[in-house]
Amino acid sequence: MHRSAFLVAFSLLVSSASAFAQTPVTIVVDNFESGVENWTHNDKNRVGLSNIIPDAPGAFGKSKGCALLTFKAGKAAWASLSRPVDGAAWSDAGAQTLNFAMNGGGEITGVLLQLRGKINGEDVAFTLPRPVRLDQQKWRQVAVPLTDFKGPKGEALAPRLSSVYMLQFQQSGSWESRFFSIDDITIKGTGTPLVAPTPTPAPRVPTPTPSASTTPPPANGDITVQVDFLKTSGQIRAGANVSLGAPFDARTQVVLESNPTFRGAIGTLTPRWIRLDAGALVDIADSSKPSFNFSRLVASAARAKALKTQVLISLPNSAEWGLDERGYASLCAQAARALRAQNVRAWELATSSSDLNDATALSFYNAGYASLKGVSPTYLVGGTAAAAGEANTVGALLRGARGLDFLAVRFFGTPDGGGSDAEVMNAARTVTGLKTAAGLLDKSRFRKAALFITEANIAGVGVGGTTPDDPRLTQMIAGAWWGQFLSSGSRLADQIFTSDASNPEWGLLDAGSKAYPAYYASWMWNTFFPSGAARVITTSSNEAVTALAANTATAHNVWLINTTNDPQNVQLGIRGFAVLRQARIRIFDDPRQSVRFEELPKSPFQTIKLAPYAVAVLQFIEPPKK
Structure with missing residues (x-):
C-alpha cells in the first residue's frame, strides 16, 4: 500500500511539474519591422547572385513589412541569404518548430533551408531533406519540425541545438532565377530546456615535459600550460x-x-x-x-x-x-x-x-x-x-x-x-x-x-x-x-x-x-x-589553448586563448620567482560584457576555466625589489 500510494503521489507530482514547465514559448527571430539589416548575402564568386530587400505590406496584410529574397540564375555555383540566430536560447525554450510566413514566386523547384552550428570548432550544416516549396504564389504559413533538420552524417539537431548560430536560405548547383517573400520567423517551444550532450574534450597532443616540471598532474581532459619566466625567447x-x-x-x-x-x-x-x-x-x-x-x-x-x-x-x-x-x-x-x-x-x-x-x-x-x-x-x-x-x-x-x-x-x-x-x-x-x-x-x-x-x-x-x-x-x-x-x-x-x-x-x-x-x-x-616585452618559454599540452608569456616592466604576464567553440579547463604552472605579491586575471569571454577583472590565489598553480573562444591575461606580480 505504501508503494502504491508513493507511485500515485509521484505521478501527480511529475504531471503537475511537467504541466508547469511546458508552458508554450514563442521566440521572434525576425518580423522585418525594422528592415533586413540583420541579414547577409553571399555566393561562390561574389557576383551578387543573392539579395534581400525590405518590402511591404507584410504577411496576409497584417504586418507593416516583410522581406523579398531573390536568387539570380546560377550554374555550378552556390548562393545564400543568412541571419545570425541564438541556438542556445532556442534550446532553453525547448524549441520544437521553426515557423514563418512565405509567399512563393511560382518556381517548381524550392529553396534549401538550413541551420548552421559550431561543434568542436567545426562548422556543421543541419539541412532539411527536401527544399521548401515556392510554387504557391500567395501567403501561407510554414511550420518545420526541428527534428527534420539533419547533420551531414544524419546527426539529430535537438541535442546540438545550442550550437546553432545561423539560419540560412541557400541555392546550390544550378538553378533558375527565383524570388519569394518571408515574414514573421519564429521558434515555438515547450518551455522545457533541451538537454545538450557533454562536450567531447579536445584530443590531447603530447608535448615533452620539462625536466623541472612546475605543474601538478592535470585533471582528466584538462590542458596543461607551463611557463618559465627565467628563460627568454626573444621579444614581442x-x-x-x-x-x-x-x-x-x-x-x-x-x-x-x-x-x-x-x-x-x-x-x-x-x-x-x-x-x-x-x-x-x-x-x-x-x-x-x-x-x-x-x-x-x-x-x-x-x-x-x-x-x-x-x-x-x-x-x-x-x-x-x-x-x-x-x-x-x-x-x-x-x-x-x-x-x-x-x-x-x-x-x-x-x-x-x-x-x-x-x-x-x-x-x-x-x-x-x-x-x-x-x-x-x-x-x-x-x-x-x-x-x-x-x-x-x-x-x-x-x-x-x-x-x-x-x-x-x-x-x-x-x-x-x-x-x-x-x-x-x-x-x-x-x-x-x-x-x-x-x-x-x-x-x-x-x-x-x-x-x-x-x-x-x-x-x-x-x-x-x-x-x-x-x-x-x-x-x-x-x-x-x-x-x-x-x-x-x-x-x-x-x-x-x-x-x-x-x-x-x-x-x-x-x-x-x-x-x-x-x-x-x-x-x-x-x-x-x-612591443619590446621579453617572451619567455611557454608550452601548452594541446593546441586547443594557445599560450604565450612575457616579462614586462610591471608584471609577468600569461596570454591564454581558447581557440575552440568548447569550454576548456587549463592547469597553469609558473616558475621564476619565489614570492608573489599578487595574482590576477583579466578575461573576455562574453560579448555582452567587457573585460572582467578578478583576483586570484597567490599561487604558482592556477586552474582557469575558459569559455568558448575566451581571451585571458593572467598577471603575476612580485613584491617591490629592495
Whole structure:
C-alpha cells in the first residue's frame, strides 16, 4: 500500500511539474519591422547572385513589412541569404518548430533551408531533406519540425541545438532565377530546456615535459600550460594597430574628425601606428593634370598625430583615377607635400591589385618610390600590399624594387569568406603565408627591411566583393582569432594593422563605436604585451589553448586563448620567482560584457576555466625589489 500510494503521489507530482514547465514559448527571430539589416548575402564568386530587400505590406496584410529574397540564375555555383540566430536560447525554450510566413514566386523547384552550428570548432550544416516549396504564389504559413533538420552524417539537431548560430536560405548547383517573400520567423517551444550532450574534450597532443616540471598532474581532459619566466625567447615585436579609410555609407566623412566617440575608442586602444587609406580619403580634383584634393587625408593625419601615434599613409593605385606611372608618381609627390606639416614619414605604395600583373605593379612602385625619396630621402617607403602567401608577387618586388624600407603584405584567415572555423583558426596559428613572405624577405637584398602586415582580419571581402560580410568578423571567434594571430604573427612581423576600423563591417567597432570582440583582444594585447616585452618559454599540452608569456616592466604576464567553440579547463604552472605579491586575471569571454577583472590565489598553480573562444591575461606580480 505504501508503494502504491508513493507511485500515485509521484505521478501527480511529475504531471503537475511537467504541466508547469511546458508552458508554450514563442521566440521572434525576425518580423522585418525594422528592415533586413540583420541579414547577409553571399555566393561562390561574389557576383551578387543573392539579395534581400525590405518590402511591404507584410504577411496576409497584417504586418507593416516583410522581406523579398531573390536568387539570380546560377550554374555550378552556390548562393545564400543568412541571419545570425541564438541556438542556445532556442534550446532553453525547448524549441520544437521553426515557423514563418512565405509567399512563393511560382518556381517548381524550392529553396534549401538550413541551420548552421559550431561543434568542436567545426562548422556543421543541419539541412532539411527536401527544399521548401515556392510554387504557391500567395501567403501561407510554414511550420518545420526541428527534428527534420539533419547533420551531414544524419546527426539529430535537438541535442546540438545550442550550437546553432545561423539560419540560412541557400541555392546550390544550378538553378533558375527565383524570388519569394518571408515574414514573421519564429521558434515555438515547450518551455522545457533541451538537454545538450557533454562536450567531447579536445584530443590531447603530447608535448615533452620539462625536466623541472612546475605543474601538478592535470585533471582528466584538462590542458596543461607551463611557463618559465627565467628563460627568454626573444621579444614581442608587433602591436595591434589600426587602418582607417572612410565609412562605406558616407564616403566623404572624416571619421577621426567628426566622431569624438570613435576617436576616443581608437585612443583607448593605444595603437603605435594608424594607417590611413588615401584611396578612401583623397579625391581627384583634375584628372587631366592630374591633381588631387587631400583635405580629408590631412585632417585625418592631424587627428591621428593628436592621438600620439605614428602615421602610415597608404597610396593605392586606384583604378577610378586612371593613372599611369607618371600620374602615380605625381600623386605620391603631391601627397608628401600636402602632409609635410603633419610630419608624416612612412608611406605604403599599395600597387598590387588583381587588375595589374606583377611587372606593372613593380613599375608603379618604383615610380612612386623615386618620387617620395625625391621629396625626402629619409622617408620610409614600402609596398606593395600583396597577399602574404603570393610568393611570385612578393618575389618580383624583392628582385626588382629600387629600394625598400619595409615589405607590406596582407593576411586574412579566409580571403574569400569561406572555410570552417577550425580552418581560419589554423591559419592564424600556422601563419603559413606570412612565413613565406618573411622567408623571401630574409633571403633578399632587403633582409634588414621591416615586415608590416598592413591589412589583416579573420576574413576578407572575397573575389569580386566590395564589403566584408562574413558574420564571424563580429563574433567571439574573431576575438580568439586576433588573440591567436597576434601571438603567432608578432614573431615574424614588426607591425600588424587591422582592416578597417572606420567600417563596422570589419568587426572592430560597431556603428555606435562600441567594441566588438576583436577590439577587446587587441586592447588586451597592446596593454599587457607591449612591443619590446621579453617572451619567455611557454608550452601548452594541446593546441586547443594557445599560450604565450612575457616579462614586462610591471608584471609577468600569461596570454591564454581558447581557440575552440568548447569550454576548456587549463592547469597553469609558473616558475621564476619565489614570492608573489599578487595574482590576477583579466578575461573576455562574453560579448555582452567587457573585460572582467578578478583576483586570484597567490599561487604558482592556477586552474582557469575558459569559455568558448575566451581571451585571458593572467598577471603575476612580485613584491617591490629592495
